[in-house]
Amino acid sequence: MHTGATGAARFLYSPRQRDSILRMNPRGHPTAATGRIGPASAPVDEAQLVEALRGRSAAAFETLVRSYGGSMLAATRRLLRTEEDAHDALQDALLSAFRSIGSFQGDSRLSTWLHRIAINAALMKLRSRQCKPEQPIDELLPALTQEGATMYSASEWRTGEAMLQRRQLCEVMQRCIDRLPESYRTVLLLRDIEELDTEQTAQLLGLTPGAVKVRLHRARLGLRGLLEPHMREGSEP
């Protein structure tokens, strides 16, 4: 998250509150800087695995599937709306990774490279599924008066102990994200959840970086509005 603005901290929820959200994820796996998909079970020696994959080892492919498939499936599930499509995209991604392992340069972690392949496979599947016109996002955006004054709720959201259980929170998040219009949902997923940067997102979606920024902001506004009924203090999940 970017909080680069000087003096921002006094207006934002406290670092303790933010930590209480992020502490809900006891994942001991790498984050954006080091590669976001991690082996599911015992640590895998990436260099050895890559070497064996380059030697076309079937056993190495099985290790790849079992070690990295779960995290890759999580990414394809988020982008695609049906389990069947998510499975298809995962299968395409794993086979594609095996075929193109020769092009893996080792300048990023294997996990990062696989994550990107999974995202690509899911986006290709998503494009093949899009046929109906999408709804405008405007109705999800905050209401303002003619003069530009706020009409939105001033209620605070749950934090810390009052926060929903993590599983509930994930379900609510996914449900709300899925209600966003597709072109906004995809940008939000790639930027805020899959942790691609603006340039990478723009390249994958064939958009300008400026368009990605605009869509991301509007998607976050829409998602904020959709989350609000679930996140208000005292509300039901």
Place this chain on the structure above:
Amino acid sequence: MTCREVLDFLADYLNGELSDEARAAFELHLLRCPPCVNFLNTYEQTIALGQVLAESDAEVQLPEELVQAVLASHRTLGSEGDEERR
């Protein structure tokens, strides 16, 4: 600065991309407008919640039948490749 402008500049503010002048106007508005302070907080909380979803990846188990389906496809492709090479 109006609430609408605060809304438009939220992401730029959080990214530290506002000019000094715009940032000062933005923060002055926040001092006088509690709903916008709350809106900013919940906007940032929305972004943080995305991380909760992202970090649940480690818990996803690949169903064994899917593992077997992928391995079977791999074997099929492998044998097709062998045929082609012959």
